[in-house]
Structure formats: structure tokens, C-alpha cells
Amino acid sequence: MARTPQDITDAELNVLQVLWDQGTATVRELTEKLYRECTLSLTATVQKLLERLEGKKCVKRDRKTWPHQFSAILKREELIARQLQTTANKLCEGELNPLLTCLVKAKGLSAEDRQSLRGLLDQLDMDTK
Amino acid sequence: MARTPQDITDAELNVLQVLWDQGTATVRELTEKLYRECTLSLTATVQKLLERLEGKKCVKRDRKTWPHQFSAILKREELIARQLQTTANKLCEGELNPLLTCLVKAKGLSAEDRQSLRGLLDQLDMDTK
DNA sequence: TATCGTACAGACAGATCGTCTGTCTCACAA
DNA sequence: TTGTGAGACAGACGATCTGTCTGTACGATA
CATH class of the missing domain: 1.10.1220 (Arc Repressor Mutant)
Structure with missing residues (x-):
């Protein structure tokens, strides 16, 4: 039987927490806040988490700015x-x-x-x- | 990073629900209640779930009876x-x-x-x- | 136009969880 | 006492989830 996945994952929740605190942030800011460093792979990880959160309508992304600005939709x-x-x-x-x-x-x-x-x-x- | 496993699984919870209703039950009774049939493999599945619930101190097993009688510890x-x-x-x-x-x-x-x-x-x- | 950071797609490995197979043990009937 | 069927127990598998990484394309700035 299919297990029911959790709607918001632990790692995703961590991202959300920062967004709730900051209001808005870039990938770099999020990565540094979460991992205290900012390597290439960590950035990609956060990017992926944001991507998934966006798919779940929990986060919105401002594509007009560079780099993109992320903010929480879900309160x-x-x-x-x-x-x-x-x-x-x-x-x-x-x-x-x-x-x-x-x-x-x-x-x-x-x-x-x-x-x-x-x-x-x-x-x-x-x-x- | 290690994901945090959920303390009580969906399938485990289903077993608990029946035990909360019945108070006490055998593997056979649980299996029939949960799956509406009682094949060998399904029985083993329920057995395994009970085993895990016992390990988590959520269920207790009376080994003096045959077959064993199970009941919920966790309310x-x-x-x-x-x-x-x-x-x-x-x-x-x-x-x-x-x-x-x-x-x-x-x-x-x-x-x-x-x-x-x-x-x-x-x-x-x-x-x- | 060279460079660097970001965006995006895809993939992977470890872990979880529901399920199953196989073997042993117990109770009961012949 | 022995045969039989159900339950107990151990072990394993496979689908899925989830955090992470690699690789490539893209955009801005010097």
C-alpha cells in the first residue's frame, strides 16, 4: 500500500521558518542561514527544496528580480x-x-x-x- | 541528514484503532477486521505491525494465552x-x-x-x- | 566576452514502511 | 503419540520518500 507522504518535509519546514522570519530572501541568504556556509551543492539543495515548496503552493518566487526573491505564501x-x-x-x-x-x-x-x-x-x- | 521517522505509522495506527475499539484481540481478529480476509501473508503483516508496536511500548501481549491476546497500552x-x-x-x-x-x-x-x-x-x- | 553566481533538470543513496516467505512452536484431535 | 493447522518469530524485499549532489544552461556584471 502506498504510504502517505508528509505534506511538508523537515528540511522544507526549515526553509519556511527562515522565510517566516525574514519575509523574503534569496537562495544565497537562505543557504547561509540554514547551513552557515554556501557551497555549490548546498545552494542546489536549497534550490530544490524551494522548487518543491513552490510546487506545493507554499512559497512564491519573484522571477522579475535577479537573483529570484522567495517568500512564503503559507502562513x-x-x-x-x-x-x-x-x-x-x-x-x-x-x-x-x-x-x-x-x-x-x-x-x-x-x-x-x-x-x-x-x-x-x-x-x-x-x-x- | 537522517530523516525523522514517524513514531506511529499509518498501518500501525490502524491496528491501534481496532484495539482501542475492541479492548483486546488476537492476530486473527485484527487481520479480519483490517483486511476483511485472513490469508497467511496478511496475518504475518499484522503480526509484524504488532511486533513493532510492542517495541514502541504501545501494545502489550499476553503470552500466557494461546493465541496471544493483544491490547493497547497507549491510550x-x-x-x-x-x-x-x-x-x-x-x-x-x-x-x-x-x-x-x-x-x-x-x-x-x-x-x-x-x-x-x-x-x-x-x-x-x-x-x- | 569572460566569469561567476543562479536556475533548472535529473539522478542517486540511505532510510522508511508495508508486505511477504520461511521456519519453528504450540494446541488439539485422531 | 503423532499429525495437522494456526500462530509466533526472524529475516528479507521492494516501492517510495527525502535530502543531497552533479551537470548544464542562463543571466548579469566587469
Whole structure:
């Protein structure tokens, strides 16, 4: 049976992280940021990762500039949401609520966290009224 | 670079799902549930998956019975929590809060959902008082 | 026009993962 | 006790994924 490939690979994610930080970057900048050096082969590697990310509509490339300028299309929050939906599909028949419950029950939620969460909920109540 | 293998594989997860439903099962029962038939090779496949799950401490095997009875050690909620932590590590520097925010902001959270979530929060307030 | 960095295509190797084959062992019936 | 069928276990294979590299074409700058 065909294994389901991960939509965003580890190496691809590293590239995305830099783009999220910088906003926009060239291959050279990305390579140096990621590998702390910039050889020919490393550049090609990053180039390939960008190519794949472009194919996945996660990154866009400005071909009018030289060298090309790359920037992220996919926002960090969108990726988070996508990942959450994926785990929900795998483990909760697509329902997001069980994830919420799990998160809230997990330790590491301070009183302030709870308070700000209540704020968010109130906000939602207002919006849908 | 070594790719990071996924802790629980798709096929392994399918086995776990059945165990979560049934509570306990033999290889034969699992195979029939998963593949709707029970050939020699399919049985071996399930056997191998169980072996790997056992190695990962997700499943335990009762060797006193014949055939062996298998049951899940890892609970569904625990796996959910683990998955959430994994995405948090990849995308939020380990912080769970951003996930919460994402989830709450996502559509598909009804008024009742919000209300029950408030209940959960109140519960937590009580506990930590 | 020579040179250097970038773009692009293609390929490769290591690893993962689902699957299968083969052998041994156990329980049960004849 | 022995034969039989199902399960346990070990090992291996092959498709696929994924990070990386090589090779070639292209574009800009001196």
C-alpha cells in the first residue's frame, strides 16, 4: 500500500521558518542561514527544496528580480491549522474538539493562559451574535 | 541528514484503532477486521505491525494465552497529546498555547462547544486553587 | 566576452514502511 | 503419540520518500 507522504518535509519546514522570519530572501541568504556556509551543492539543495515548496503552493518566487526573491505564501498559523486537522482526521474522525479538550487538560496552562482563552471565547460569542 | 521517522505509522495506527475499539484481540481478529480476509501473508503483516508496536511500548501481549491476546497500552488521548506536542515542537518552539489559539479561532466551534470549554477552564481553576 | 553566481533538470543513496516467505512452536484431535 | 493447522518469530524485499549532489544552461556584471 502506498504510504502517505508528509505534506511538508523537515528540511522544507526549515526553509519556511527562515522565510517566516525574514519575509523574503534569496537562495544565497537562505543557504547561509540554514547551513552557515554556501557551497555549490548546498545552494542546489536549497534550490530544490524551494522548487518543491513552490510546487506545493507554499512559497512564491519573484522571477522579475535577479537573483529570484522567495517568500512564503503559507502562513505559520495556516500550517498549524493544517497539521491539527491532519491529526484530527487520523485520531478523532476529523473532529477538532477532542484536540481542544486534550490541550486544555494538558498541564502547562497557567491562570493567565486560561484567562486569555476565556477572552477569546467571549470574543467569539460576540462575533456570532 | 537522517530523516525523522514517524513514531506511529499509518498501518500501525490502524491496528491501534481496532484495539482501542475492541479492548483486546488476537492476530486473527485484527487481520479480519483490517483486511476483511485472513490469508497467511496478511496475518504475518499484522503480526509484524504488532511486533513493532510492542517495541514502541504501545501494545502489550499476553503470552500466557494461546493465541496471544493483544491490547493497547497507549491510550488514544495520550497519542493525541503526543502528536500535539510534536507539532508544537516543530512550529511553536514547544509552546502549546499557539495551538490552542489556532483551534479556538478555527471555525466549527459551536456555542455549546464554547460553553463546555468554559466549564473545563472553571474546573481547572478549582483544581489549582 | 569572460566569469561567476543562479536556475533548472535529473539522478542517486540511505532510510522508511508495508508486505511477504520461511521456519519453528504450540494446541488439539485422531 | 503423532499429525495437522494456526500462530509466533526472524529475516528479507521492494516501492517510495527525502535530502543531497552533479551537470548544464542562463543571466548579469566587469
